[in-house]
Amino acid sequence: MPELPEVETVRRGLAAQVVGRRITRVEVGRERTVRRTSPRSVIDGLTGATITAVNRRGKYLLCPLDTGDELMMHLRMSGRLLVVPTGSERPPHTHVVIHLAGQEPHELLFVDPRTFGEVVVFDPSNVATELPELAKMGVDPIADGLSGKQFAALLQSRSRQIKAMLLDQHVVAGIGNIYCDESLHLAGIRWDRRSDAVTPREAAKLHAAIMRVLGEAIEAGGSTLADSQYVGVDGEGGWFQLHHRVYDRAGQRCLTCRKADIVRVAVAGRGTHFCPRCQS
DNA sequence: AAACAAACCTGTGCGC
DNA sequence: TGCGCACAGGTTTGTT
Numbered sequence: 340m341p342e343l344p345e346v347e348t349v350r351r352g353l354a355a356q357v358v359g360r361r362i363t364r365v366e367v368g369r370e371r372t373v374r375r376t377s378p379r380s381v382i383d384g385l386t387g388a389t390i391t392a393v394n395r396r397g398k399y400l401l402c403p404l405d406t407g408d409e410l411m412m413h414l415r416m417s418g419r420l421l422v423v424p425t426g427s428e429r430p431p432h433t434h435v436v437i438h439l440a441g442q443e444p445h446e447l448l449f450v451d452p453r454t455f456g457e458v459v460v461f462d463p464s465n466v467a468t469e470l471p472e473l474a475k476m477g478v479d480p481i482a483d484g485l486s487g488k489q490f491a492a493l494l495q496s497r498s499r500q501i502k503a504m505l506l507d508q509h510v511v512a513g514i515g516n517i518y519c520d521e522s523l524h525l526a527g528i529r530w531d532r533r534s535d536a537v538t539p540r541e542a543a544k545l546h547a548a549i550m551r552v553l554g555e556a557i558e559a560g561g562s563t564l565a566d567s568q569y570v571g572v573d574g575e576g577g578w579f580q581l582h583h584r585v586y587d588r589a590g591q592r593c594l595t596c597r598k599a600d601i602v603r604v605a606v607a608g609r610g611t612h613f614c615p616r617c618q619s
Numbered sequence: 620a621a622a623c624a625a626a627c628c629t630g631t632g633c634g635c
Numbered sequence: 636t637g638c639g640c641a642c643a644g645g646t647t648t649g650t651t
Contacts (some may be wrong), residue, residue, distance in 0.1 A: 415645050453628045515644055
């Protein structure tokens with residue numbers, strides 16, 4: 340579900356609510372959510388600690404603690420983070436509850452129907468062994484910054500389908516299925532082009548498209564699709580779905596050329612949406 | 620190295 | 636109305 344813009348929206352909401360607050364108690368209701376380690380590890384690692392910041396790398400949320408450890412949360416397909424007043428009714432599939440101290444105590448709820456998401460407390464000095472995929476993550480266009488030159492070099496470094504390359508978190512971190520399809524459409528590039536056959540001019544156009552799409556999606560608070568699964572920590576959805584030009588629009592008229600219909604094909608198990616007229 | 624398919628789970632929407 | 640199937644924002648693993 341959540342891609343970079345959604346995770347960034349959650350990060351901002353979380354930062355405003357939890358930074359500087361002490362964790363008084365932790366409940367783990369579903370072991371699968373803490374499968375990387377154990378309920379004990381998460382409970383002991385968090386209880387009594389104070390969250391000092393909320394950062395994001397790709398789709399990973401990272402909260403440094405005053406203990407020196409770090410809390411990592413990944414929403415995967417269906418995870419949600421909600422900050423609610425203590426004692427609020429908990430939604431179904433609430434798997435982890437983090438109690439936060441304050442004059443008005445709150446609970447941070449990790450809700451996740453499909454249980455792909457995870458919560459782990461790790462030691463950042465051992466990140467390579469405790470969270471290897473984080474250590475190997477590619478450049479985050481927003482958090483790290485990504486220049487056009489840098490991006491063009493990445494495209495030339497391999498010979499792969501451009502869509503697969505954009506979705507590969509080891510190359511560029513944070514782009515998922517929605518923003519990949521939207522960026523390729525805005526740049527006029529088909530999903531099955533070879534990354535190393537993209538011209539410098541096209542690479543510049545794609546770079547600009549990615550930065551624009553991600554930036555605008557963040558401003559819009561992300562995309563909340565028909566199932567309303569994605570919401571920010573306040574329970575409010577985003578509205579970037581209103582600006583989608585190809586994602587989930589198969590069979591509908593292309594909003595750019597207004598002549599062809601958007602086509603959907605399955606690529607490596609992912610729905611891929613594009614305009615056969617605008618993209619080549 | 621690159622490209623699929625399958626796996627991990629649950630919920631929803633659609634066609635019949 | 637009910638059933639069965641396809642499909643879903645992610646990532647890893649195993650197989651060609």
